[in-house]
Amino acid sequence: MTGGPVARVLVDSPLPQLDQLFDYAVPARLRDAAQPGVRVRVPIRSGGRIADGWLVELAESSEYEGRLSELEDVVSEVPILTAEVWALVRAAADRAAGNASDILRLAVPSRYVRVERAWRAATPDAGELPVAPAPIVGYEAGRVEAGIADGERMSLAADPRPVRLPDGTWVGAWAVTLAQAAVHALAADRSSLLIVPDYRDQEQLQAALAASVDSRRVLRTDARQSGGDRFRAFLDATGPLARIVIGNRSTVYAPAARLGLIAIWDDGDSLQNEQLAPGVHPRDVALIRGEQSGAALLFLGHTRSVEVERLVEIGWVHAIPARRHVRPRVILTEQQSSPEPGSARIPSAAWRQAQEAVRTGPVLVQVARPGHAPLLVCDRCREPARCAACGGALVVPRSGGDPRCALCGTSGSAWKCPVCEGTKLRAATVGASRTAEELGRAFPNARVILSDGERPVLGVGSEPALVVATRGAEPIAEGGYRAVLLLDGERMLLRESLRVAEDCLRWWSNAAALAAPGAPVFLVGVAGALATALASWRQPDWAATELEARRALRFPPAVRVASVTAAPAMVERAIEAARAAADGVDALGPTGVDDGLDRAIVRFDFAAGAAVAKALRAEMIRVATERRRPVAGRPPKRPAVLRVRFDDPEVP
Numbered sequence: 001m002t003g004g005p006v007a008r009v010l011v012d013s014p015l016p017q018l019d020q021l022f023d024y025a026v027p028a029r030l031r032d033a034a035q036p037g038v039r040v041r042v043p044i045r046s047g048g049r050i051a052d053g054w055l056v057e058l059a060e061s062s063e064y065e066g067r068l069s070e071l072e073d074v075v076s077e078v079p080i081l082t083a084e085v086w087a088l089v090r091a092a093a094d095r096a097a098g099n100a101s102d103i104l105r106l107a108v109p110s111r112y113v114r115v116e117r118a119w120r121a122a123t124p125d126a127g128e129l130p131v132a133p134a135p136i137v138g139y140e141a142g143r144v145e146a147g148i149a150d151g152e153r154m155s156l157a158a159d160p161r162p163v164r165l166p167d168g169t170w171v172g173a174w175a176v177t178l179a180q181a182a183v184h185a186l187a188a189d190r191s192s193l194l195i196v197p198d199y200r201d202q203e204q205l206q207a208a209l210a211a212s213v214d215s216r217r218v219l220r221t222d223a224r225q226s227g228g229d230r231f232r233a234f235l236d237a238t239g240p241l242a243r244i245v246i247g248n249r250s251t252v253y254a255p256a257a258r259l260g261l262i263a264i265w266d267d268g269d270s271l272q273n274e275q276l277a278p279g280v281h282p283r284d285v286a287l288i289r290g291e292q293s294g295a296a297l298l299f300l301g302h303t304r305s306v307e308v309e310r311l312v313e314i315g316w317v318h319a320i321p322a323r324r325h326v327r328p329r330v331i332l333t334e335q336q337s338s339p340e341p342g343s344a345r346i347p348s349a350a351w352r353q354a355q356e357a358v359r360t361g362p363v364l365v366q367v368a369r370p371g372h373a374p375l376l377v378c379d380r381c382r383e384p385a386r387c388a389a390c391g392g393a394l395v396v397p398r399s400g401g402d403p404r405c406a407l408c409g410t411s412g413s414a415w416k417c418p419v420c421e422g423t424k425l426r427a428a429t430v431g432a433s434r435t436a437e438e439l440g441r442a443f444p445n446a447r448v449i450l451s452d453g454e455r456p457v458l459g460v461g462s463e464p465a466l467v468v469a470t471r472g473a474e475p476i477a478e479g480g481y482r483a484v485l486l487l488d489g490e491r492m493l494l495r496e497s498l499r500v501a502e503d504c505l506r507w508w509s510n511a512a513a514l515a516a517p518g519a520p521v522f523l524v525g526v527a528g529a530l531a532t533a534l535a536s537w538r539q540p541d542w543a544a545t546e547l548e549a550r551r552a553l554r555f556p557p558a559v560r561v562a563s564v565t566a567a568p569a570m571v572e573r574a575i576e577a578a579r580a581a582a583d584g585v586d587a588l589g590p591t592g593v594d595d596g597l598d599r600a601i602v603r604f605d606f607a608a609g610a611a612v613a614k615a616l617r618a619e620m621i622r623v624a625t626e627r628r629r630p631v632a633g634r635p636p637k638r639p640a641v642l643r644v645r646f647d648d649p650e651v652p
Contacts, residue, residue: 006059007034007071009042012052012101014277016620019099022057034058034071037079037086039111054081054104067377071563078116080108082255089253091288095609096646097617098278099561104275107253109221112228119235126241127214129178132213133183138173138322141250144298145184148261153290153297153317157540158265160328160513162480163472165211170459170478171204172513175302178263181298182244186217190260190295191237194246195282197271203458204476205246205265209289214245218288221247221254249274252282252289262286263298268305268499268506269472273649281647283307302509302539306502306550308558309543319540328484328512330521330535349487350522354466357483357519358446362465363480364474365439366511368488376403377494379424384494385415394425408541420544439466451475471507480516489526498555498651505542508534554586560609561651562616564590565599566623566642574619574642575600581615582608597641601651609646614646 005026011018015243022040026034034040034392038054050072062068081104089107093100106564136144138159147154159173182192199222207217219233237245238255245254249272261623266272267283274280283299290297299317311317329581333347346354357363357432376394385394387405394403394412403412403425416423433457439448441464451457451469460467462478469475512521512534523531535543551558564574571590579585584605590598623642 004061004069005031005034006062007040008057008059009040009053009071010056010100011042011052012104014099014102015624016617017625019093019101021061023059023064023068025070026058026069030071030074033074033077035079036083037081038077039075039080041075043069043072045069049648054086054101056081056086057083076111076116078120078235078238078648080235080255082238084259085255086255087292088285088289091292092280092285093278095284095288095613096278096280097613097620097644098280098646099105099331101254102277103280105583106250106274109230109234111333112231116230116235119232119370124236124239124241125216126204126243127216129189129217129242129580130187130213134180135176135186136180136184138177138324139320140323143320144181147318147320148181148184148296148298149188151260151290151294151296153287153301153311155299155304155312155317155319157304157322157324158300158302158513159322159324160302160509161326161517162476162514164479165207167207168213168477169207172476174265174513175201175204175208178205178265178298178300179212181261181263182209183212185260185296186213186242186244188260190241190258191242191246191256192261192263193251193254193256193259193286194244194263194265195249195251195272195286196246196265197269198248200456200458201265202248208425209246210243217241217243219245219254220242221245221251223248225419233286237572249282252285259289259293259295260322261296261298262290263300266506266510267299267308268301268303268398268502270503270649271472277645279645284647287311290483301506302513303502303506304540306499306543306547309540310557312540313544313547322567324537326517328515329518329535330512330523330537332523332527332531332535333525346485346487346525347522350483350520350524353520353522354485355443355482357463358443358466360464361462361479361482361516362449362460362467362477363453363509364477364484364514365463365468366474366484366486366488366507367468367470368491371452376425377491378420378422379426380422381417381420382490382494383410383417383419385417385425385431387412388415439468449475471511474514476509476514480519481514482516482519484511484515484521485524486511486518486521486523487525489523489531490494493526493530496611502543502546505530505534505539509539554603556647556651559603560606560612560647562602562604562612562644562646563599563648564602564616564642564644565593565595565597565649566599567640570619570623571598571600572641574616574644575602577619578604581611584608585612613646620644 007026008021009022036057038055040053041050042053044051089100089103161173162170163173185192221233240257312319356364387410389410447465449465449467451473458477459474460477486508515521575587585602587602589600593599620642623640
């Protein structure tokens with residue numbers, strides 16, 4: 001047992017066998033600087049390398065019997081990894097069988113020495129706390145405020161309309177609701193974390209907060225900031241003052257003094273899915289952090305995700321009903337066999353409404369995809385048309401002519417449907433650019449505005465205009481849109497995904513919520529339960545029905561899943577380890593993927609999650625540390641691969 005100051009360090013490494021705390025002696029020259037939460041550099045005995053790491057905690061002694069290596073250096077001057085954030089990161093990594101250092105790279109921005117030193121020299125000034133904040137409107141009086149004060153987990157249906165702020169800015173009513181909730185927490189001297197999908201939502205939320213709280217109390221963290229600004233905001237969040245921190249999915253890990261509220265807008269948006277390992281969804285991180293900190297948790301959206309519906313049904317999250325005075329006027333329409341001249345994909349009733357509405361203000365046209373070329377499907381059974389050579393989608397070239405493969409360029413003139421053997425094709429969707437061109441010709445006196453990922457538009461005025469936008473890129477309009485046309489619904493539903501219906505309902509609902517009160521919203525070419533849920537604005541009922549169907553099939557989120565990718569023998573061994581760890585574990589597959597690897601989907605109940613994660617984690621460490629003897633005369637083998645992804649959003 002070694003005595004004296006001992007630094008317990010997490011080495012910044014992707015290797016699973018290094019995902020633990022290692023003990024290092026603290027030399028006399030570093031004892032003042034070596035504080036919990038600072039970045040350090042430490043020697044790694046294998047290979048004599050020096051690695052980066054985090055000093056997580058200090059101890060009086062070590063259980064290690066030998067001589068401890070010493071810290072090489074203390075890199076940062078400020079402890080920025082708080083004990084609360086470390087506990088959260090460790091729990092989130094364990095839940096997903098991942099490395100804590102991978103999550104820390106997401107949670108903590110890159111260090112800027114000049115910014116750090118300027119921050120240390122500055123005197124913190126965040127203005128006064130709000131007094132007598134405005135009530136949270138749209139719900140039972142005082143209900144949401146009481147839930148925030150009591151640390152309750154809540155699901156709220158957002159008010160589906162645009163609202164005007166005192167400075168004249170127009171935002172979605174949801175942004176005002178989140179801002180009001182955060183201000184109530186701040187008035188009690190408690191911090192809030194507000195997580196939204198992208199910068200468009202951040203702009204609206206920041207505008208709503210500016211109307212009711214000192215801007216010095218609001219911190220913004222997102223990838224569009226410069227590195228120095230983002231690091232400065234992170235340093236401010238580590239201080240003792242209560243703050244409101246807004247940003248995208250990584251904001252859920254931000255430090256916060258006396259955390260009182262974690263709120264997520266539109267948790268079902270695919271932009272909320274963390275793409276980097278270990279891929280923990282901010283919704284799951286928020287649930288962990290709420291439990292650890294006692295902070296209130298708020299899910300807000302125009303639709304309720306199936307994951308949140310499961311939490312509501314088991315009583316873990318409480319659904320707070322909204323007092324809806326208005327809701328979008330959704331009109332369901334089937335595509336006409338003989339549309340009016342120039343309307344192409346727009347039924348006559350919607351066409352006439354658009355012609356009338358555009359005289360008084362903006363009209364929104366939502367389409368499925370950007371670009372110009374239409375995507376083709378079988379005219380008889382609507383099976384997507386794919387290239388016989390490479391499997392790519394068949395499209396019509398912009399210059400016209402026969403259909404061709406979008407990937408390899410092979411002609412599709414001899415295409416034959418593999419399902420019904422039909423040979424006729426029809427356009428399932430037209431890109432935003434082509435739609436804008438068609439509408440520009442049909443409405444020669446109206447200004448046409450195009451908004452997509454390449455040409456984003458955040459807002460439009462109240463002047464007459466046709467706004468053609470891809471899903472998720474719809475700008476907010478002053479006073480709301482005078483009419484909304486939701487096109488390509490049939491094409492959107494052709495996407496091969498377990499969540500396609502849920503995603504479509506969310507896309508349509510978010511677009512419908514941009515309409516002015518009483519303005520018509522036309523859903524074109526879609527019928528059935530999904531369309532009825534939109535028209536009646538009863539999305540939670542649809543989520544409940546969808547969850548019940550997934551329970552019958554043992555699909556997520558009724559159960560948890562983990563994808564396991566490796567050589568065939570390793571996949572089988574990993575599956576057996578998971579089955580031995582808990583009862584009720586089953587597997588789908590394995591099936592072959594690239595480079596001679598197999599992939600299997602392991603399914604298990606939520607109660608078995610910790611045991612399955614531990615077992616699969618042990619397999620990952622075993623594979624990573626297994627030594628393979630070289631064979632004389634043969635090139636060395638590639639290192640073995642075992643990839644595990646819990647709650648994989650790509651699982652169909």
